[in-house]
Amino acid sequence: MSDNSLLEGRGQARTGKTPLLEVRRLAKHFTIEKSLFGRTTKVLKAVDDVSFHIHRGETFGLVGESGCGKSTTGRSVIRLFDITSGEICYEGIDLAGMNERQLKPYRQKMQAIFQDPYSSLNPGMNVMELISEPLEIYGGYSRSNRRDRVIELLERVGLKREHADRYPHEFSGGQRQRISIARSIASGPEFVLCDEPISALDVSVQAQVVNMLEDLQQELGLTYLFIAHDLSMVRHISNRIGVMYMGKLVEVSFSEELYTHPAHPYTEALLAAIPIPDPKVLMPTDRLLQGELPSPIDAAIGCKFRSRCPYASRRCGEEEPVLKRIAPGHYAACHLHE
Numbered sequence: 001m002s003d004n005s006l007l008e009g010r011g012q013a014r015t016g017k018t019p020l021l022e023v024r025r026l027a028k029h030f031t032i033e034k035s036l037f038g039r040t041t042k043v044l045k046a047v048d049d050v051s052f053h054i055h056r057g058e059t060f061g062l063v064g065e066s067g068c069g070k071s072t073t074g075r076s077v078i079r080l081f082d083i084t085s086g087e088i089c090y091e092g093i094d095l096a097g098m099n100e101r102q103l104k105p106y107r108q109k110m111q112a113i114f115q116d117p118y119s120s121l122n123p124g125m126n127v128m129e130l131i132s133e134p135l136e137i138y139g140g141y142s143r144s145n146r147r148d149r150v151i152e153l154l155e156r157v158g159l160k161r162e163h164a165d166r167y168p169h170e171f172s173g174g175q176r177q178r179i180s181i182a183r184s185i186a187s188g189p190e191f192v193l194c195d196e197p198i199s200a201l202d203v204s205v206q207a208q209v210v211n212m213l214e215d216l217q218q219e220l221g222l223t224y225l226f227i228a229h230d231l232s233m234v235r236h237i238s239n240r241i242g243v244m245y246m247g248k249l250v251e252v253s254f255s256e257e258l259y260t261h262p263a264h265p266y267t268e269a270l271l272a273a274i275p276i277p278d279p280k281v282l283m284p285t286d287r288l289l290q291g292e293l294p295s296p297i298d299a300a301i302g303c304k305f306r307s308r309c310p311y312a313s314r315r316c317g318e319e320e321p322v323l324k325r326i327a328p329g330h331y332a333a334c335h336l337h338e
Helices: 070-077 100-109 127-138 143-156 161-165 173-185 203-220 231-237 255-260 265-272
Strands: 021-034 040-054 059-063 085-090 110-113 191-195 223-227 240-245 248-254 324-327 330-332
Touching: 021 070, 040 070, 040 248, 059 070, 059 231, 070 191, 070 223, 100 110, 110 173, 127 143, 127 161, 127 173, 143 161, 143 173, 173 203, 203 223, 203 231, 223 231, 231 255, 240 255, 240 265, 248 255, 248 265
Parallel strands: 059 223, 059 240, 110 191, 191 223
Antiparallel strands: 021 040, 021 085, 240 248, 248 330, 324 330
């Protein structure tokens, strides 16, 4: 894939400015087997040659099946993982090769909200201590001011000041996620990784949390990378969406364009799997995924989706499609569009 295929026309996209975040040819490989002499013999390519950009104030959605590399991509972008290769440019500065000391100012600008709020919150700390921790690390607040700031953050995410002295186990799942969100915005970040922040919540709570994230984005000028399984929710919150399959982006488009004119067979199958809220309407089973999921370890030749694709041709088994522009702002990696 061309280095700049997804950065084409970037100055005209939303703000007329350079993107806040540019990811170029990102790869993250995990060694899963070594020989007796320490030589790597098997590698899992969790993320393989992924490029995209996110403009300031935008929400970029990332969707796909479990194990496709969404979360690994997100965690690599904020440097929770050391990447194998590629560039992660934040306001034009490449973070890929930085050490922890060099990354510290960017840790304040780039925060994360994770799927399971209970595992991301220290059960031995109360809410005041949990939300105060980023304020202590990055400074700027006295002890008395920190309490006022924590109360302000709690009220901003729909909690009360009396919750500050309670512990994580005393809250429901939705309340714990609100605490995680308050903690993530405490340091005043610009970019927030939302790594499946609603998938562990009740459906009735999911909409509340998503609406709150949208309100915070407007109030604080936040930029989101939003990872989720629920395609209907991703459509609601995202400006643009990237579809991942087996460690690669197979389609990128503006949200409404992706849902009304999906270009990749995998995207079509994902959209067909969305439940229809009418028991009298049958789901289109002919578009649901068939076939076996290929091994992520084997170095397969050609398109990785061909074993499950109803349109697969001989060419698909010989040549891997690359992500190409098929319409303004719309990219797909499929031989059907060449």
